[in-house]
Amino acid sequence: MPKPLRVMMVEDSENDAFLTIRALTKGGYEPEYQRVETAEAMRTALREKTWDIILCDYQLPQFSGLAAIALLKESGIDLPLIIVSGAIGEETAADCLRCGARDWVRKSNLSRLVPAIERELQEVESRSKRKRAEEELSESRRLLVDMERITKAGGWEYNVATDRVKWTDEVYRIHGVLPSAYDPNNVHNDISFYAPEDRSIIETAFRDAVEQGKPYDLELRFINATGERLWVRTIGHPEYQGDHVVRVHGNFMDITERRKAEEALRTSEWFLKSTLDGLAYHIAVLDDRGEIILTNKAYCDFAERNGIEPRAVSEGINYLTACDTASGEHSQEAGPFAEGIREVLSGKHRYFELEYPCHSPDEKRWFCGRVTPIIGEGPRRVVVAHENITERKHAEEALRLSEENFRRSLTESPLGVRIVTIGGNTIYANLAILDIYGYVSIEELETTPAEKRYTPESFAGHEIRKEKRKRGDDVPSEYEISIVRKNGEVRHLQVLRKEILWDGEKQFQVIYHDLTEHKQAEEKVKASRLQLRALYKRLQKIREEERLLVAREIHDLMGGGLTGLKMDLSWLLRKLRDTDPHEVRDACQDKIASANALIDQMISEVRRISTALRPSILDDLGLIAALEWQLAEFTNRTAIPHEFTTTFEYIALDEHTAVAVFRIFQEALTNVVRHARATKVTVDLREGEKSLFTADSFVLEISDNGRGITREELLNRDSLGLLGMKERVLAFGGDISIYGEPGGGTSLVLKIPRRPGEAA
Incomplete structure (x- = not known):
């Protein structure tokens, strides 16, 4: 049977191509061929079809055998090429073989063509098998390397x-x-x-x-x-x-x-075991059959303390079977607990919990057993944990008794107490609340409209608080209200509202404290204080007026008299200068000179006393000038330097406030001399800080670098100087603060309120 053969013929002669094909047919092939004459035609044939062999003439008008060999190499196709030429020498044929041709046959000896083709086809098959084997070997090696790398x-x-x-x-x-x-x-x-x-x-x-x-x-x-x-x-x-x-x-x-990973697993298992052993719960881990696979220390200790055989609760024991066969006191709880475990193991429930008594001969005990699944791959497992809730049970009982006592104390409390819902409905009221409002029953209190139970101002506040609570806004828990009793009497109450649990539900406890007597007492005290301050101001005014009067009298009467006396003595002295005899004149002159010096001293002392009683500079030039004058006098008298700063040129205060401030200033400087052991005094008069919540004010700050006032000295009630300063400050509605540190000096800060019409 003829063998198929796909042949590409690089040949320009149709006759030569025919002769070649005939030779192949005679040799037992059934050739399928295509003849090409140019490089482009050969390239297209290689790309579009699959060939078994190429038979190539050496010399063509537009192509050549060497060019065909080169084009085949360029394509990368493993295809045998045999030169079939009528005019080629051995040397040229050798060049073709070196370039890649597999064989060469003369056209005049085509009998060699079929054997050459058969040999080359066998060689191609052999190369193909060898290449496949090499590729398989390479792939096996690659797989081995990958396997080694992965494993x-x-x-x-x-x-x-x-x-x-x-x-x-x-x-x-x-x-x-x-x-x-x-x-x-x-x-x-x-x-x-x-x-x-x-x-x-x-x-x-x-x-x-x-x-x-x-x-x-x-x-x-x-x-x-x-x-x-x-x-x-x-x-x-x-x-x-x-x-x-x-x-x-x-x-x-x-x-x-x-x-x-093994070490991490061991650590994890150790951590799990240590964690479980550190828990007070009695814990057992069960597999899907209910067998114990892990217990913690508390579980084993509990069994040992209660006389249970270790093998009865150890790993490998079926927990469900133990529950099913339990007997004795409280064993009736074992069956429902085992059923709960089964439901969690089956996935019917995700969680199970049961509280049960487990009393011992020595004490009454309660436990809570909980069953939770272990989420993960593999067979289903559960954790069974028993918590000793005896303390909680005792606490619940104590809470119940406490609640009873609490309700009893509410009933007997002298304070009014109501328990109200979130909506404001009263669910409990004690007797005191009825007494405060003057009603005989809670029904009468509840049915009385709210606007009748409050004063108008308090009712408006009540409505505002109610609306805020509806919106969820913050409302103060403590506030004051004014109520109208059933008999029309107005009472003032302090109210404390807080959230509580009442019969297991969230409610609000409202406590009412009657402040009426306290408010009345406060008003009396306030009125008394106002009276005392007015009296103090009046006394201060009278004292200052007396001082002013004394100063004027001393100045006008004594000063004037002494001045006239001085003038008379001066006149007499001038007359005596012309008087004889000489001895009398000298003696009179000495006496008159001595009297004149004494009179000068008295005039100076009168001026000092008059100024101390009421410095005229305060009335004539104002507070700032008076402060500067007093500081200069202070430095001249004590040799302690001072520094005075101010942002004002002039401050207009009412007379009483200006005098009080000046007297406080004098007392502060006196304290520096007496107690501070300072080497410098600093005075600053400035504008007070302004805010939405404080009135405008002046601030006078007096500081020294002395030893510093102590806390004991500040709290000493026998310090008349400090008390006097504080009383003067209260009189004009100001504020005073004194502070110091040991070795860090003392500062006095005086805040002077600025009233309408007072300007700087």
């Missing part, structure tokens, strides 16, 4: 006769070396990669494998060439030839991640 496992072999070692690529990688940079044939060097504490183990195992044929499988610590510490698993299998070991081969794996 972090390599292979090795030791030849006993040649003392040579072979490693796969993964073994080199685990060692942290390159095949080109490390020779594994020195076994001693290979073993040096193992951690010092494990080297003797691998040395012994390898030696026994070579000398005694003992296989080994070890997990050892390892340090690679980069210094990284690893865990490796090394396996060695001896290979015999007769009675002798000729080779040892095996596997070498990086198991670091596995060892870390």
Whole structure:
């Protein structure tokens, strides 16, 4: 049967092509061919069809055999090309073969063509099989390398006769070396990669494998060439030839991640066990059959304390069976608890809880058993935890008694108490609240409209608070109201409202404290204080007026008289200068001069006393000038320097306030001299800080650098100077603060209110 053959003919002669095809047909082929004459035609034929062989003439008008060979190489197709030419020498044929032609046949000897084609087709098939085998081998090697890389496992072999070692690529990688940079044939060097504490183990195992044929499988610590510490698993299998070991081969794996995971698992299990043992709950973990697989210390201790056999509650015991067969006091709770465990194990319920008594001969006890599933893959498991709730039960009982006592105390409380809902409805009221409002029953109180029970101002506040509560706004929990009793009497109450639990529901407790008597007493005290302040101001005014009168009288009467006397003496002195005899004149002159000096001294003292009683500069030039004058007098008298600063040129205060401020200033300077041991005094008069909540004011600050006033001195009630200053401040509605630190000096800050019409 003719064999099919796909032939591309690079030929410009149709006759020669016909002769070639006929020779192929005679040789047993059934050729399918295409004739091309140019490079483009050949390129298109290669791209569009699959060929078995190319028969190429050497010389064509627009193409050549060498050009065809080059074009075939360029295409990358493995296809035999045979030169079939009528005029080609051996030298040219040799050039074609060197360039890539597989053979050459003369057109005059086409009998050689079929054998040449058969040989080349066989060669192509052979090359194809070899290429496929190489590709499969390469793919196998790639898969092996990938497998080694993924599993972090390599292979090795030791030849006993040649003392040579072979490693796969993964073994080199685990060692942290390159095949080109490390020779594994020195076994001693290979073993040096193992951690010092494990080297003797691998040395012994390898030696026994070579000398005694003992296989080994070890997990050892390892340090690679980069210094990284690893865990490796090394396996060695001896290979015999007769009675002798000729080779040892095996596997070498990086198991670091596995060892870390195992260590993490051990740590996790230890942590879980430690955590469970640290809990006060009695905990058992059950598998899907209800068998105990883990218990904590509290669970075992409880069993031991209550005389339960350890094997009855230890791991491996079926918890459900133990519950089903339970007997004795309180065993009736075991059945429902076992059923709850089964429902959680089956997935019917996600959680189960049961409270039950478990009394001992010594005490009454209650426990709460809880069952929760362990979420995860694998068989379903549950955690059974028993919590001792005895204290809670006792606390609940104590709470119940406390609530009874609480309600009894509310009923008997002298304060009015109501329990109201969020909507404001009264659900409880004690007797005191009825007494405060003057009603005989809670129904009468509730049915009376709110606007009749409040004064107009308090009712408006009540409505505002109610609207805020509806909106969820913050409302003060403590406030004052004014109510109208049933008899029309107005009472003032302090109200405290807070959230409580009443019969297990959230309600509000409202406590009413009657402040009426307290308010009345406050008003009386306030009126009394106002009277005392008015009296003090009046006394201060009278004292200042008396001082002013005394100063004027001293100045006008004594000063004037002394001045006239001085003038008379001066006149007499002038007359005596012309008087004889000489001795009398000298004596009179001395006496008159002495009297004149005494009169000067009296005039100076009169002026000093008059100024101290009421410095005229305060009335004539105002407060700032008076302060500056007083500071100058202070420095002249004590030699203590001072510094005065102000942002004002003039301050207009009413007379009483200006005098009070000046007297406080004088007292402060006196205290510096008496107590401070200071070397400097600083005075600052400035504008007070302004805000939405404080009135305008002036601030006078007096500071020294002395020893500093102590807390005991500030609190000393016998300090008349400090008390006097505070009383003067209260009189004009100001504020005074004094502070100091040991060794840091003392400061007095006086705030002077600015009233309408007072300007700086």
